Amino acid sequence: MAVTSTYRRAGPVQRFWSVIKDICSRPSGAIGLALVFSHVALALIGPFIVPYDYTTMNAAQMLSQPSAAHWLGTDHLGRDTLTRTLLGGREAILVTGIATPLAVLWGGLVGVFFGLVGGRVDDVLMRIVDAFLSLPWILKMLVLIVTFGTGIEVLIPTLAFFYGIPVIRIARAATHDVVARDFVQAARARGHGRFTIIWQELLPNVRDALLVEGAMRWSWMLLAFSSLSFLGFGVSPPTPDWGLMIADARGFMSFSPWGVIAPMIGLSSLIIGINLSADALAKALGIDRAQKAPV
Amino acid sequence: MTTPPKSNGPIIAVDGLSVGFRSRAGAWLPVLRDITLSVGAGESIGLVGESGSGKSTLALAMMGYLKTGLHVLGGRVDFSGIDMFAQDRQSLEKVRGGRLALIPQNSGQSLAPNLRVGAQIGEALRLHSALPEARHAARVLDLLTQVRLPDPASIARRYPHELSGGQQQRVAIAMALAGEPEALLLDEPTTGLDVTTQAHILELLRDLARETGMAMVYVSHDLGAIARVCDRVAVMYAGEVVLEGTAAQILRDPSHPYARGLLASIPKLSDVCLPRALDGRPPPPGGAGDGCAFVARCAIATERCMVERPDLSRIADGAKTRCHLPQQVRSIPLSGERNAQQRQLPAELSLSLGDLAISYARAGLFERLTGRDTAKVATVDGIDIELRQGETLGLVGESGSGKSTILKSIAGLLPPLHGQIALRGQDDLPPRVEDRSAKHLRDVQLIFQNPDESLNPRQTIAQILAQPLKLYFGLSGQALIARTTALLAQVRLGAHYLERLPSQLSGGEKQRVAVARAFAAQPELVLCDEITSALDVSVQAAVLELLDDLRRDNGTSYIFVSHDLAVVKALSDRVAVLYQGRLCEIGPTVDVYGPTAHPYTEVLLGAVLEPDPDFVPSLSASDVVEQSPPARGCPFQRRCPKRLGAICDQTAPPPKTFAAGHTIWCHRDDLAAPQLS
Numbered sequence: 001m002a003v004t005s006t007y008r009r010a011g012p013v014q015r016f017w018s019v020i021k022d023i024c025s026r027p028s029g030a031i032g033l034a035l036v037f038s039h040v041a042l043a044l045i046g047p048f049i050v051p052y053d054y055t056t057m058n059a060a061q062m063l064s065q066p067s068a069a070h071w072l073g074t075d076h077l078g079r080d081t082l083t084r085t086l087l088g089g090r091e092a093i094l095v096t097g098i099a100t101p102l103a104v105l106w107g108g109l110v111g112v113f114f115g116l117v118g119g120r121v122d123d124v125l126m127r128i129v130d131a132f133l134s135l136p137w138i139l140k141m142l143v144l145i146v147t148f149g150t151g152i153e154v155l156i157p158t159l160a161f162f163y164g165i166p167v168i169r170i171a172r173a174a175t176h177d178v179v180a181r182d183f184v185q186a187a188r189a190r191g192h193g194r195f196t197i198i199w200q201e202l203l204p205n206v207r208d209a210l211l212v213e214g215a216m217r218w219s220w221m222l223l224a225f226s227s228l229s230f231l232g233f234g235v236s237p238p239t240p241d242w243g244l245m246i247a248d249a250r251g252f253m254s255f256s257p258w259g260v261i262a263p264m265i266g267l268s269s270l271i272i273g274i275n276l277s278a279d280a281l282a283k284a285l286g287i288d289r290a291q292k293a294p295v
Numbered sequence: 296m297t298t299p300p301k302s303n304g305p306i307i308a309v310d311g312l313s314v315g316f317r318s319r320a321g322a323w324l325p326v327l328r329d330i331t332l333s334v335g336a337g338e339s340i341g342l343v344g345e346s347g348s349g350k351s352t353l354a355l356a357m358m359g360y361l362k363t364g365l366h367v368l369g370g371r372v373d374f375s376g377i378d379m380f381a382q383d384r385q386s387l388e389k390v391r392g393g394r395l396a397l398i399p400q401n402s403g404q405s406l407a408p409n410l411r412v413g414a415q416i417g418e419a420l421r422l423h424s425a426l427p428e429a430r431h432a433a434r435v436l437d438l439l440t441q442v443r444l445p446d447p448a449s450i451a452r453r454y455p456h457e458l459s460g461g462q463q464q465r466v467a468i469a470m471a472l473a474g475e476p477e478a479l480l481l482d483e484p485t486t487g488l489d490v491t492t493q494a495h496i497l498e499l500l501r502d503l504a505r506e507t508g509m510a511m512v513y514v515s516h517d518l519g520a521i522a523r524v525c526d527r528v529a530v531m532y533a534g535e536v537v538l539e540g541t542a543a544q545i546l547r548d549p550s551h552p553y554a555r556g557l558l559a560s561i562p563k564l565s566d567v568c569l570p571r572a573l574d575g576r577p578p579p580p581g582g583a584g585d586g587c588a589f590v591a592r593c594a595i596a597t598e599r600c601m602v603e604r605p606d607l608s609r610i611a612d613g614a615k616t617r618c619h620l621p622q623q624v625r626s627i628p629l630s631g632e633r634n635a636q637q638r639q640l641p642a643e644l645s646l647s648l649g650d651l652a653i654s655y656a657r658a659g660l661f662e663r664l665t666g667r668d669t670a671k672v673a674t675v676d677g678i679d680i681e682l683r684q685g686e687t688l689g690l691v692g693e694s695g696s697g698k699s700t701i702l703k704s705i706a707g708l709l710p711p712l713h714g715q716i717a718l719r720g721q722d723d724l725p726p727r728v729e730d731r732s733a734k735h736l737r738d739v740q741l742i743f744q745n746p747d748e749s750l751n752p753r754q755t756i757a758q759i760l761a762q763p764l765k766l767y768f769g770l771s772g773q774a775l776i777a778r779t780t781a782l783l784a785q786v787r788l789g790a791h792y793l794e795r796l797p798s799q800l801s802g803g804e805k806q807r808v809a810v811a812r813a814f815a816a817q818p819e820l821v822l823c824d825e826i827t828s829a830l831d832v833s834v835q836a837a838v839l840e841l842l843d844d845l846r847r848d849n850g851t852s853y854i855f856v857s858h859d860l861a862v863v864k865a866l867s868d869r870v871a872v873l874y875q876g877r878l879c880e881i882g883p884t885v886d887v888y889g890p891t892a893h894p895y896t897e898v899l900l901g902a903v904l905e906p907d908p909d910f911v912p913s914l915s916a917s918d919v920v921e922q923s924p925p926a927r928g929c930p931f932q933r934r935c936p937k938r939l940g941a942i943c944d945q946t947a948p949p950p951k952t953f954a955a956g957h958t959i960w961c962h963r964d965d966l967a968a969p970q971l972s
Contacts, residue, residue: 025319182743182744182745182749183748183750183751185708186743186749186812187762188708189708189739189740190736190762190763190766190816191733192762192766200758200762201751204751204753204754205751205752
């Protein structure tokens with residue numbers, strides 16, 4: 001194990017920047033973070049830089065090939081594909097950007113709590129979690145959406161709820177790992193109260209595992225959101241969205257492929273970016289066991 | 296059975312080998328630097344050094360294997376004339392495990408858990424032996440017999456988890472022998488085993504080397520083990536061989552400052568003083584500078600040592616040393632000087648344990664429902680110990696003897712079945728830590744074996760030390776900072792450590808922080824649970840010195856648990872020997888280590904190895920590990936070499952007092968040495 005001899009103040013702000021720096025120093029981390037940042041930036045400033053209005057239809061220009069006026073061609077209603085692709089991630093990033101922290105928060109709290117309580121309560125809860133996980137997610141979500149309707153106010157809590165359930169497992173396992181370690185026993189032997197032990201000894205060690213888990217959940221949630229849109233349960237037209245665009249354009253794929261390829265590139269570049277960042281984050285936080293220094 | 300080497304040349308020849316990894320900044324950092332070493336047929340060579348010295352990397356490189364991230368920067372390794380780093384995967388696979396076999400440190404983890412032992416050895420035969428398939432079964436039994444496993448037919452049918460650690464190590468050796476290797480690489484093969492088991496495995500390796508004529512490369516930090524098995528020794532430091540010669544040259548009077556420091560830092564049974572600490576730590580890869588790598592820790596270093604790297608050159612006694620001053624080296628002492636026993640102890644009691652019994656067994660649901668008797672034999676029973684203020688009591692015994700269990704119980708982490716734990720003679724401690732008062736909690740502090748586990752990796756040293764200070768003394772602000780700094784100074788660490796995380800400290804520094812945290816409470820009693828066993832010997836000596844300083848300054852009592860009898864002897868005023876959770880013997884250190892001893896103490900002492908090539912351990916009992924104490928009679932009845940007969944099985948042995956305070960629980964009447972009786 002290499003021991004760094006650098007002097008480091010461990011304040012939360014410095015720690016944040018040192019983790020970011022660590023991520024950026026790895027090629028895959030730098031690429032991932034750059035992809036994520038450009039997508040988020042695009043979501044914020046997209047409306048000001050796109051060449052066309054995303055609702056403008058043009059009956060004379062339906063399903064046109066790429067040209068100087070329309071770099072990626074137009075869709076079946078004559079709308080500019082480039083404009084709609086650039087704007088197509090806004091809704092997805094907004095919904096999943098809120099739902100992911102919510103999922104990690106509630107799943108994490110419940111998982112830590114049951115990891116500590118243990119015993120029969122824990123057994124029963126885990127069987128419920130298993131039962132939930134054994135059902136196909138799309139089925140569970142469609143039931144809720146069909147019952148309560150679509151729209152952001154339903155999608156965010158639905159996604160947060162279902163994606164928090166696997167987080168319970170992770171948080172519970174991480175809690176079990178930490179509780180068994182000597183420093184928790186040492187704190188018990190010193191006579192610290194339960195709350196101090198949870199706050200000072202346990203949570204700082206569970207937090208990193210949850211951060212990485214959260215980053216992974218985000219990419220899966222994006223995929224889920226786009227799938228819902230594809231099925232027509234996500235964003236309502238005419239708002240541009242990658243899932244919806246793919247659904248609309250797939251019938252014309254043979255002669256107007258860009259209508260499908262462009263949103264696919266948008267969606268996959270964001271998901272790849274998140275996954276690369278999550279990997280680098282895990283390494284920067286020292287969670288990834290396979291990536292230890294050779295000596 | 297022996298395969299004669301094809302030529303007279305060495306079996307393994309390492310020539311100018313350098314190995315390194317690329318740092319994040321892009322520079323190549325060497326882990327091995329310019330190693331030249333050869334191992335002849337039938338020769339056994341020991342590689343020693345502190346952790347991180349590159350000894351395991353070198354042994355693996357001899358197989359043509361490097362861990363991920365490492366690259367050959369120069370030089371070559373030849374095995375029987377084959378350039379190991381120029382081979383493709385397939386030709387390496389033919390050599391590895393067959394003609395050149397490796398025995399790893401923890402063979403329990405390297406055996407496949409889902410295959411019977413016989414099947415695993417059979418697989419090694421199928422891959423690496425020319426024998427026809429039909430004779431494999433008989434050969435498996437031969438091999439198991441050769442590694443001296445009793446009842447080989449039944450062992451062959453067992454799964455690895457059904458064997459003890461020592462038996463697993465023997466199976467690993469049998470597997471290595473299946474291919475009739477010309478050379479055997481052993482990477483710390485006895486580390487983590489009990490002393491008696493270790494001694495038996497070493498005898499086996501010694502005999503095998505003689506029987507088969509194999510060459511052996513033995514990697515270990517344990518000079519005692521090296522002394523027992525090896526003809527030649529190479530001492531490694533910061534990726535270099537700094538000293539090479541015969542075992543006698545290296546272990547008697549080594550001619551390199553590092554080897555002398557290492558030898559002086561080992562506690563020996565024959566010593567009456569604390570071992571001498573070797574201060575400092577080796578440079579990180581790439582940090583050795585232009586001069587001698589050891590210069591920062593060397594007592595006799597001169598101007599020249601700072602700027603010019605010494606060559607490995609032959610000196611008068613025939614050894615090869617990498618030192619500019621082979622003449623002056625002999626002035627460095629080979630043993631410590633501080634006598635730990637010369638202290639005046641007050642008569643007041645610190646801790647008394649009265650008939651303490653502890654059990655891990657808890658009644659299951661089935662037993663509770665059916666109301667069946669669950670009174671199993673307790674893990675620890677009948678512990679009566681009194682400890683005076685400022686006294687150090689050593690607890691020794693093999694793994695499973697209940698040493699750590701007793702400490703946990705005193706700390707309140709494991710409530711006993713029955714019995715009293717009292718402080719200062721009258722102050723009864725509640726069994727559960729949650730029920731203890733702040734004063735009780737402060738008085739008893741526990742230090743754990745492994746500082747990596749006992750220090751929270753997310754807290755800075757300042758935060759770690761602040762916890763007991765806030766909890767017991769309510770310190771905050773300037774007073775808190777002043778006190779944490781003073782505590783660090785007490786364990787000889789500077790204030791600049793305060794803002795570091797445990798991962799930025801070396802193993803020894805981390806354990807010092809753990810010691811400082813315990814002393815922050817200004818405790819009456821400190822419980823030390825194998826606190827030096829995860830450390831290098833040089834660091835261990837420093838921690839022992841520190842503990843000695845702290846008890847002199849603060850009058851603290853210690854209970855010092857260790858499996859290493861030499862370490863316990865160096866520090867303890869009194870020693871208690873435990874077997875299967877029962878006391879066998881307790882008394883002043885000189886008496887327990889003296890000629891009058893419990894048969895179990897004799898077995899333990901006989902298995903302790905000294906770093907001396909002529910030292911022969913006396914092995915009198917089998918190394919069978921027992922899972923549970925016997926229901927009645929003497930706890931040691933099943934392994935005792937001096938068993939009397941039925942009385943040992945039926946009746947618990949009575950305590951017999953010899954010298955003042957020296958008690959032995961045994962039925963035999965002939966324990967006292969002639970001059971005493």
